[in-house]
Amino acid sequence: MPLILSDEARMVRETALDFFRERSPITALRKLRDDNDPIGFSRDLWRQMADLGWTGFLVAEDDGGSAFGMTGLAQVMEASGRTLTASPLMSTALLGASLLSQGGTEAQKAEYLPPLLAGEHIFALALEEGARHAPSQIATTAEPDGAGYRLTGQKTFVLDGHIADTLIVAARTETGITLFLVPGAVAIRTRLIMLDSRNAARIQFDNVRLGPDAVLGRPNQGAALLDVILDRARAGLAAEMLGSANEAFDRTVQYLKDRKQFGVAIGSFQALKHRAAQMFCEVEITRSAVLAAVSALDSNANDAAALVSLAKGKANETLYLCGNEGVQMHGGIGMTDEHEIGFFMKRSRVAQATFGDTKFCRDRYATLMGF
């Protein structure tokens, strides 16, 4: 289980860093926000990302992907975190592609994967119902209805749910959880305007009729599939958060060198130096945890789930730290909307809550480690 990148992964990383820096700096997110953009990301940018093959990293070669794996996708997500880029990387390239690849029938894969890979079809996982991440607490039901089902319930915090062509909905069925492929248009969707200017929706299903072919994976067995895929999501998000934390940290250190008070750079003050050094340690320690998690997922290691909980838990803490310290060390300018450092702090809170806050990660880590 290597903790250093292969040459291929390093190349992906370099490409992704250049790509986001050039084509989607934070000004792009600001513009989407200020324009009240109805989509909330750039479809054109997403097609370019698909052209680079990033939608196919978690798709088998036989299905048109490259099966490059989580280590590769994590490089892209980390780079996108540096620029806080809004894109369907999580909803579609990670969650959609994984769930279809691992749960889909040949017919479903044939129907959905080609447009997904091309960047033409957006997916969203409709999972959460309560105030925080709780993958097992699902009240949405799918009642048997003839050969098919009737879906009723309310989902919230569905990433890219407002615009998804297809929703993947977790619902309670006879003896367990079943996942369904549901056209986005049949649901009642309310876009949630989030703190971080990224995309989410509340979605209501009111007796939505579904055919038997809407089932993704085995009926009543959805929880097991979700468990596996959510770990990918947590690891991928941890990588993205690492990128955001590293960028907030880099910008803050640069500011400490540039900003002068009392006739000297404020970075010469020990009160700030020590806190900057602490941040450096946290960023590097988080990087190790993220690398271990994606590497363990790619090799199906026994401790993958524990390492993922570790990575997401550390990423939560580290982005929180770098966001808060970033604003504090920038002083007054950090409080302005004009300056970009505040975007990192806003993003930290939303990303922390997504797929498991720190408390969730600690509880899961402890359980998996036997205490």
Added chain:
Amino acid sequence: MPRFRAETRAWLEANCPPAMRTRMPEIEQVAGGKKAQWVRPEQKQWLDIMAAKGWTAPTWPKKYGGGGLSNDEALILEEEMQDLGCRPPLQGMGLSMLGPVLLEYGTEEQRQTHLPPIIKGEIRWCQGYSEPEAGSDLASLRTRAVLQGEHFLVNGHKIWTSNAHRSDWIFCLVRTDPAAKKHEGISFLLIDMADPGVRPRPIRLISGASVFCETFIENVQVPAGNLVGPLNKGWTIAKRLLEHERKGIGGIANRRAAKFEIPVEAVAKQFAGEQDGKIADPILRERVAAYSMDAHAFQLTRRRAAEEAEAGAPPGPLSAMFKLQGTELNKRRYEMLLEAEGFQGLGWEGEGFTEDELRFTREWLRSKANSIEGGTSEVQLNIIAKRVLNLPD
């Protein structure tokens, strides 16, 4: 490599006495030297077996009696020893600090003289760095060495000289040019403590132990040949040695033979109770989890640095944080242990407390020195800010 691993394991299984495959109480640590005290004969036996193979200093060249192993092989040896629960046959500052420095800066004669007795555990070394007025500001040290013909005449006062009263030789930082800037008038000198002018006096610490000494040096004549490196260029060597020292202190959590260590999680279950396999107190459980996760992520970072080094990357900025993070985590580990134990973590001695409970209390106190010795945590933060982040002075 698999063959080396198999052979190493077989050899260890055949040669390591069973008594040396048990948890090692602190008083049974072997540091060798003329004043060595043996609690049991197997300690000496194990030392001699390993020294004969050069495996007390696995990576040192064979011509000095070392093992001549590559770094990869040495890592395998360490892993197999950990796995089998073999005690380290010999520890100490000769092996961990002075040896590497002599290999880098010493003359051939100095290496021939000093390395073999270190490897065999015949000579024990201690470190003459800190002084009463030179702690974190180490370079302000005032112990004076004046070159008089074939000898240096040395006078001064060192402090925190670990185990000086049990050591045979001391490597010292001395001031050889009082007129130069403070970093430029320091030399690195090897002093035989058999000279009656060298007088160590143990200091009783908060843990009750007395491993640290004050060492007085009065009119001691040291042969000029005991100077390591050029005159007045000792600071470079001093810093290099500190890197070795910090590596050792920062690795404190790593070196612990995991096989015999009682995990914090188990102690928490023992004292707070267990419910469905979980620590029954949810608040303590979350705090233990937070600690365990930080410790785990730190171990992964050490491994990442090792992999980067193996892949040929130059020693990166990662190593700068190991002393800081390793010692702070070790302190946190003992805080968690005490917190979990409640009243049972508060005993000093006597009946009413188990051996482990008393040990944890003493080790908790000892752990407080981790973030002071070898450069305080604050000094480490300064180093990261300066060397890694390039923040201005």
